[in-house]
Amino acid sequence: MxxxxxxxxxxxxxxxxxxxxxxxxxxxxxxxxxxxxxxxxxxxxxxxxxxxxxxAPELDDVVPDAEAASEVIFTMSGRSVPCTEADTILAVSRTAGLNIPSGCNFGVCGTCKTRKLSGEVHMVHNGGISEDDIAAGYILACCSLPMGRVEIEA
Structure with missing residues (x-):
């Protein structure tokens, strides 16, 4: 909006x-x-x-570091792709030539929902995923940033 x-x-x-x-x-x-x-x-x-x-209050926001090395492993394709904390999982998948379906790219539609198998991501979404899905290990690839090594079911 x-x-x-x-x-x-x-x-x-x-x-x-x-x-x-x-x-x-x-x-x-x-x-x-x-x-x-x-x-x-x-x-x-x-x-x-x-x-x-x-x-001033101390803010505990996560600020991705464009210099910090991360890695996304796409388990179904066996691809391992180096990236930074500032790259979205969706952008990394496209760099690797993989297709994670997507729609809005703003975390609203939920089309890019995919399962995170291990690692940490910082996900800022706009309601396109439920708390139950998050608890079950799903993320929205369009708005999830890898914090270190992350394995994705894709």
Whole structure:
């Protein structure tokens, strides 16, 4: 929706205000789309005012490192593909010449749902997967970033 209303949002200053779970979702979405977080500003609904940088809350967001080496193993094809933490599983599969079906590429439609067999990913989605699916080991390839070595059933 943001892309439709402000297609140049990656080039803008972003100001966010609201409850922490909402702001964390916004931060994760922006990070997932490669937004330069130096241009992100936020204000919380609750808590004392932040008067100095030392008063600012510590944020525990995952920021993918484009320099950190990762690897995705596609078990059905036997392919092992080097990548970085900033690459999505879907992009890595395409680099390897593999086809994981996809649709929206924003984590909404669920078309790219695939099973993660081992390893860790950072997944920021927009509702295209249920908590039950996540608990069963599924991820959305379009919005999952490999954190180290990851095995995918594909």
């Amino acid at each position: 943001l892309g439709l209303m402000a297609p140049d949002y990656l080039e803008r200053e972003v100001y966010c205000c609201g409850p922490e779970p909402f702001m964390q979702t916004v931060r994760e979405m922006l990070i997932g789309f490669g937004f330069d977080m130096d241009h992100y500003h936020q204000e919380a609904f609750t808590g004392p005012p932040v008067l100095t940088p030392a008063d």
